[in-house]
Amino acid sequence: xxxxxxxxxxxxxxxxxxxxxxxxxxxxxxxxxxxxxxxxxxxxxxxxxxxxxxxxxxxxxxxxxxxxxxxxxxxxxxxxxxxxxxxxxxxxxxxxxxxxxxxxxxxxxxxxxxxxxxxxxxxxxxxxxxxxxxxxxxxxxxxxxxxxxxxxxxxxxxxxxxxxxxxxxxxxxxxxxxxxxxxxxxxxxxxxxxxxxxxxxxxxxxxxxxxxxxxxxxxxxxxxxxxxxxxxxxxxxxxxxxxxxxxxxxxxxxxxxxxxxxxxxxxxxxxxxxxxxxxxxxxxxxxxxxxxxxxxxxxxxxxxxxxxxxxxxxxxxxxxxxxxxxxxxxxxxxxxxxxxxxxxxxxxxxxxxxxxxxxxxxxxxxxxxxxxxxxxxxxx
Amino acid sequence: xxxxxxxxxxxxxxxxxxxxxxxxxxxxxxxxxxxxxxxxxxxxxxxxxxxxxxxxxxxxxxxxxxxxxxxxxxxxxxxxxxxxxxxxxxxxxxxxxxxxxxxxxxxxxxxxxxxxxxxxxxxxxxxxxxxxxxxxxxxxxxxxxxxxxxxxxxxxxxxxxxxxxxxxxxxxxxxxxxxxxxxxxxxxxxxxxxxxxxxxxxxxxxxxxxxxxxxxxxxxxxxxxxxxxxxxxxxxxxxxxxxxxxxxxxxxxxxxxxxxxxxxxxxxxxxxxxxxxxxxxxxxxxxxxxxxxxxxxxxxxxxxxxxx
Numbered sequence: 001x002x003x004x005x006x007x008x009x010x011x012x013x014x015x016x017x018x019x020x021x022x023x024x025x026x027x028x029x030x031x032x033x034x035x036x037x038x039x040x041x042x043x044x045x046x047x048x049x050x051x052x053x054x055x056x057x058x059x060x061x062x063x064x065x066x067x068x069x070x071x072x073x074x075x076x077x078x079x080x081x082x083x084x085x086x087x088x089x090x091x092x093x094x095x096x097x098x099x100x101x102x103x104x105x106x107x108x109x110x111x112x113x114x115x116x117x118x119x120x121x122x123x124x125x126x127x128x129x130x131x132x133x134x135x136x137x138x139x140x141x142x143x144x145x146x147x148x149x150x151x152x153x154x155x156x157x158x159x160x161x162x163x164x165x166x167x168x169x170x171x172x173x174x175x176x177x178x179x180x181x182x183x184x185x186x187x188x189x190x191x192x193x194x195x196x197x198x199x200x201x202x203x204x205x206x207x208x209x210x211x212x213x214x215x216x217x218x219x220x221x222x223x224x225x226x227x228x229x230x231x232x233x234x235x236x237x238x239x240x241x242x243x244x245x246x247x248x249x250x251x252x253x254x255x256x257x258x259x260x261x262x263x264x265x266x267x268x269x270x271x272x273x274x275x276x277x278x279x280x281x282x283x284x285x286x287x288x289x290x291x292x293x294x295x296x297x298x299x300x301x302x303x304x305x306x307x308x309x310x311x312x313x314x315x316x317x318x319x320x321x322x323x324x325x326x327x328x329x330x331x332x333x334x335x336x337x338x339x340x341x342x343x344x345x346x347x348x349x350x351x352x353x354x355x356x357x358x359x360x361x362x363x364x365x366x367x368x369x370x371x372x373x374x375x376x377x378x379x380x
Numbered sequence: 381x382x383x384x385x386x387x388x389x390x391x392x393x394x395x396x397x398x399x400x401x402x403x404x405x406x407x408x409x410x411x412x413x414x415x416x417x418x419x420x421x422x423x424x425x426x427x428x429x430x431x432x433x434x435x436x437x438x439x440x441x442x443x444x445x446x447x448x449x450x451x452x453x454x455x456x457x458x459x460x461x462x463x464x465x466x467x468x469x470x471x472x473x474x475x476x477x478x479x480x481x482x483x484x485x486x487x488x489x490x491x492x493x494x495x496x497x498x499x500x501x502x503x504x505x506x507x508x509x510x511x512x513x514x515x516x517x518x519x520x521x522x523x524x525x526x527x528x529x530x531x532x533x534x535x536x537x538x539x540x541x542x543x544x545x546x547x548x549x550x551x552x553x554x555x556x557x558x559x560x561x562x563x564x565x566x567x568x569x570x571x572x573x574x575x576x577x578x579x580x581x582x583x584x585x586x587x588x589x590x591x592x593x594x595x596x597x598x599x600x601x602x603x604x605x606x607x608x609x610x611x612x613x614x615x616x617x618x619x620x621x622x623x624x625x626x627x628x629x630x631x632x633x634x635x636x637x638x639x640x641x642x643x644x645x646x647x648x649x650x651x652x653x654x655x656x657x658x659x660x661x662x663x664x665x666x667x668x669x670x671x672x673x674x675x676x677x678x679x680x681x682x683x684x685x686x687x688x
Binding site for chain 2: 057058060119120121122261263265266269270271272273274275278279281282283300301302308309310312314315316318320322323324326329330331333335337339340342344372373374375376
């Protein structure tokens with residue numbers, strides 16, 4: 001598998017170097033970071049989740065897929081077709097929760113298929129990389145450029161055609177070393193600070209530059225966990241993917257450990273009733289303009305937030321939502337005022353829920369949204 | 381929300397540094413130690429504070445007793461006065477590092493500010509007495525022995541409209557619409573997992589923190605409200621999906637149970653998406669039904685016949 005993927009990477013790199021374009025039928029290597037949920041880490045369980053995810057029940061009746069086991073445990077190959085889209089994925093589920101999928105198929109088609117599966121299956125979700133994590137990733141290699149993508153239209157709680165309306169959307173590509181300077185200018189308070197959302201970084205990454213300067217990967221890391229690669233070394237690409245995913249997984253697990261609310265009775269301590277954990281706090285750079293519209297957009301149960309719930313008014317401009325995360329189908333409670341959101345994670349909740357919400361708020365509502373622990377300690 | 385639940389949620393919120401609340405208790409290192417735990421004092425007589433918070437940073441513990449009524453009880457105050465640090469360590473299991481000093485604090489309602497301090501004053505106790513006000517809380521008698529802690533309540537400014545509610549969302553005094561709000565997401569969570577039936581005991585345990593520790597009569601009050609909500613949901617808004625189990629009605633099952641008679645939350649993805657939209661409307665309608673003071677109750681006869 002590695003040999004084949006390395007061939008795809010280096011072929012695309014050579015094509016782009018020589019001709020500045022790819023031949024028809026040639027694709028870049030795509031790697032997708034996916035989070036899978038199951039209580040059973042066995043190979044057969046991973047196979048079951050994969051088979052279900054790519055089944056007609058999830059993809060639709062006009063789909064056909066085959067999941068192949070390989071010589072190695074936790075490694076699979078999937079051939080799939082849905083409507084006019086077809087793709088091949090190589091699945092590395094050696095971490096039974098944080099999967100890595102590679103594909104050399106057409107990018108648009110592979111994206112469509114995965115997007116549909118993730119939206120339909122409640123075992124799988126993308127990894128969501130907030131701005132701060134993307135900036136850290138930019139330092140994992142030699143910086144080459146960035147994309148900005150902010151779109152307030154998904155949470156339309158304001159009128160856009162009035163004077164002093166906020167920025168509706170802001171999308172930009174910046175290549176070269178000076179891209180970061182432009183980013184800093186856009187982030188000035190009198191510029192577009194709350195509408196400048198980093199969505200993709202491009203870096204050149206070496207496995208070990210001191211040993212071999214010619215073995216590298218050119219990676220574009222996107223906020224939804226998709227990494228597009230070309231270059232001379234698949235190992236370098238995999239090394240970067242591993243670094244990103246370790247960082248991400250640590251966050252997710254850390255959130256679950258620290259913030260899940262656990263109520264207990266200590267039988268050996270006189271039936272002492274205890275609670276550990278704490279709520280997460282989200283604050284904005286400006287108050288939510290129209291709370292009802294905001295709640296309808298966030299808790300409608302659809303992409304990108306994937307939270308379902310019925311907002312209940314507790315007082316003027318203060319709501320509670322006992323929601324269900326459509327990804328893991330677990331409950332999660334929110335308290336929302338124009339100035340803040342409190343998030344109460346029950347025991348067994350998924351930390352990915354929080355990172356998805358936070359990252360999507362950066363992209364669809366406020367680039368300067370803050371996720372904090374008790375006392376205001378920023379978590380990103 | 382009851383006085384008890386409001387204060388419990390407020391103090392959990394303040395100790396965990398929750399946004400929208402004064403941060404001082406969190407900054408002083410207080411954490412909630414235990415809720416309504418009974419332990420004996422130095423004279424081997426029981427006390428059961430509503431909440432104990434303690435701080436390793438301040439080496440201080442506070443036992444809170446809140447009073448929704450107008451008066452304190454002389455005997456209870458006397459028992460609290462005989463609590464010594466060793467009782468907190470050995471019997472309430474507070475870490476020794478957190479209770480070099482301690483206070484017993486009484487919190488009452490503003491409307492009882494004239495009567496609540498009487499027992500404490502007459503008994504000559506040093507317990508700080510506080511009352512809730514429209515803008516928070518203030519100390520009306522005595523002071524905390526730990527000066528920075530005392531400063532937190534002089535006065536404590538709180539916006540009661542946005543106090544957290546979700547550490548302890550329900551008690552027996554909660555409204556039926558609140559039970560409806562919380563019950564349905566639990567039901568749907570079970571349905572997604574393909575559960576064939578919803579059992580009252582499971583529902584109560586997952587909706588109400590520390591349910592297992594509650595007295596049987598108190599559990600009964602909670603269950604009665606859950607049943608009222610679920611019975612109505614299964615007869616009205618959610619009648620397509622849920623049905624009160626005939627076996628449970630006949631007493632074959634030990635706990636009231638509702639059978640899932642149709643589950644659109646499993647199966648084809650497109651169908652599920654539509655079902656979720658419908659569920660949201662039904663949930664909203666159920667909550668609104670119980671919020672309506674003019675609602676027409678539907679009573680279930682023994683034979684399962686409904687009468688209005």
